[in-house]
Amino acid sequence: MINWFDIRDYGAVGDGTCIDSPAINRAIQAAAAAGGGAVCVPAGIWLCFSIRLASHVRLHLDAGAIIRAAVPGAMGAYDLPEPNPHNMYQDFGHSHWHNSLIWGEGLTDIAITGPGMIDGHGLTSKGPGAKWAKRKGYFPESMAGMSAAELAAEDPEEAAMQGQGNKAVALKNCTQVTLSDFTLAKGGHFAVLATGVDHLTISRLRIDTDRDGLDLDCVRHCVVSHCRINTPNDDAIVLKSSLALGQVRPTAHVRIHDCHVSGFDPGSMLDGTFRRTQDKAPDQDGMTGRIKLGTESNGGFHDIEITSCTFERSRGLALETVDGGMLTDIRVSDITMREITTAALFIYAGARMRAPEGTPPGGIRGVRIERVRATDVDPRFASIIAGQVGTPVRDVVLSDIDITYRGGLAALNVPVPEKPDAYPEPSMFGPLPAWGLFIRHAAGLRVQGATLSTTQADGRPALWLDDVEAVHFEQVDLNNAAATPPLVCRDVRGLTGEMVP
Template identity: 85%
Template sequence: MTTWIDIRDHGAVGDGVTIDSPAINRAIQAAAAAGGGAVRVPAGLWLCFSIRLASHVRLHLDTGAVIRAAVPGALGAYDLPEPNPHDIYQDFGHSHWQNSLIWGVGLTDIAITGPGMIDGHGLTAKGPGAKWAKRKGYFPESMAGMSAAELAAEDPEEAAMQGQGNKAIALKHCTQVTLRDFTIAKGGHFAVLATGVDHLTVSRLRIDTERDGLDLDCVRHCTVGHCRINTPNDDAIVLKSSLALGEARATAHVHIHDCHVSGFDPGTMLDGRFRRTQDKAPDQDGMTGRIKLGTESNGGFHDIEITRCTFERSRGLALETVDGGMLHDVRVSDIIMREITTAALFIYAGARMRAPDGTPPGGIRGVRIERLRASDVDPRFASIIAGQAGNPVCDVMLSDIDIAYSGGLSALDAPVPEKPDAYPEPSMFGPMPAWGLFIRHAADVRVAGASLSTATPDGRPALWLDDVEGAHFDRIDLKNDAATPPLICRDVRGLTGEFMP
């Protein structure tokens, strides 16, 4: 039988004025001392600084319960960021966990359950960048036109973070973790940061926040299902494999299913308005709100499955490795995309190499994407499969794909630049020379049963292949009311296919 402990029995008030985190922490410790149990947060407005989880304890938010992040100042502050000798290669937010509204380190058998809310009102979404001296690839190329003052605002000094909370929930080196049924509004830099967490289940969360939604770093045996996440300024569900733990640890055995990600105005998913007044993310590209693997990718990714998910008013699916890790055995199926603000697909192996000297570049192999439907895709960006010269993306198969682009662009003569050490985004290449699919530095690429179309005539070819070894096209239906060639090939070996222009 579960032991239930009410936070009011340990002095919590719930008036939205009193700082209740000390009382909640006492309740959690009482449950832990009893060998485990559930800590109940009843209906009320519970103003808090850092809440410290404990093993074998569940934090349960009743209907009408709101844990609100307090503004640091006269009433108190958040726990200080703990020292991390491994913080050189990833930004401040990835490198610390204790400077959060709710955090746990080295715990087992823990849970946060709903149906209440975590309101990150007093959290900051800002944080310093990595201490890596080279600094290459920190800011996306799309931010090149911003002033020094604007860039500095996105990269504050570390001293300014003392006492601040910059994550709603942060977990490190935990196992057997459940996050279920609750809502997060304004989650700071990360609504959820889970680093080195094994056997993690995330289910039926609603997140509407100004930066990342779920940031899952070096996790293993993780399931994310039936979540709705709105993150116009950053990624909704993002898998990473940084060096924050001091080792190159792969993110592996992850299943993401039945989720909806989007980039509507902040807060307007939760209030049901779904507004569209904001038209750019802070990096000056279109709204984000997507599912992504990368950017931090030192340990790589394998055995990842993404199925039955919907992208809306967001960037498309991004599978990236740029810091030395291998990305392989990734399976994507039954995806719906609407109003895509960059490329519908971005499969990219770069060489930013935010990693110890001597680390070799990683790569991509074994990607399967099937039954994907995308509409109203930004006409500037074809779907992209790209590696580096001498290090191709290998063994990619797209099947039963239907991508409808806006179209309307003219032929482009400028070459697509090589930017191996840039921050990976489709926009770093500029508008693509093809409207449908761009493949460069790749091997063994197969496309079967694909329909690519434009809503208005487009003066570019549908497909562009450059430095490709082995490409097979089967039943490719191309629909574009312009007299353009279906395919341009440069240094392509072993091409076979059937086109239906």
């Protein structure tokens, strides 16, 4: 039998004017003192600063309940960012947890459940960048044309963060965690940040937010299912493996299935209008809203499965390691993509190396992607598989892939630059000399059962291979009205199979 604790019994008012977080915290502590239970947030608008979770306690939001983030000022402020000696290599948002609307650290058996709402109206989506002295690869290359003032606005001073709420939900070193059935709007820098969390279940969430939706950093044994997440300005579901915990810890044993990610105007998923007035993310590329592994990738990624997901008006799937970690055993299947704003597939091993001196570069080995259908893809960016000189991406299989690009571009005879220490995005290389698939520094690649098409004639070749070893094509169908050569090879060793031009 569950013990229920009603926050009104502890002084909460719910009028949208009084600050109710002290009462909610009292109810949580009462539940914890009783050995556990469920804290009920009934219908109403509960204006709050920091809410502190406790082990064996569920925070339940009834229908009509809204926990709303207050604006710091005369009525109060959020908990201060706790000291973290391991804050050198990732940004401020990844390095602190207490400065959040709802947070928990070192807890076990906790939950936040719906069907109510968390409204992060009073949170900030800004935060300082990493303290890493080199600062190389902090901003994407697409932001190169922005002014110093514009860049400074994206990278405020740490002193400006005191008392601010930086995240909606932040969890550190917790285990047996459930987040289910609630709606989250305007979640700050991260709607949900889970760092070092084991046995995490996230299901049936609706998130429409300013920056990242789900940031899962150094997590293990995690399932994300049946979520709908709209994040035009940043990533919807992103796995990371930073050094925020002071150790190299991979993100491993994660399954993401039956989720929908998108980049419609902020708030327009929740209100059902799905507006399209915004046409760029803050980094000056197209709308984001995707599923990604990386950018923070010190610990790497292992045993990740992404299946039965839909991308809409967003960037495509990104599998990245750039800070020394290995990306291994990744399985992607049954993906539908519509209106893709950069590359449909981006598999990239770089060497930004935001990591302690002497850390060797990581790499990618063992990626299988099958049954992907992508339409209306940005014509500038072919799907990309790229490593570095001497450290190729290895053992990638693409099977039953159908990608339709808008096409319409002319032949492009410019070299593709090597940018190993840049922030990883498909646009980092500029428009590509091929329209379908660009492969560089790769080995042991198989492409079997693929259809690549353009809706308009395109003057570039479909495939471009550079420094590629042991590549096999089988039943690759290329549909492009322009009379261009289908394949360009430069330093290709061991090309086998067949194509249907």
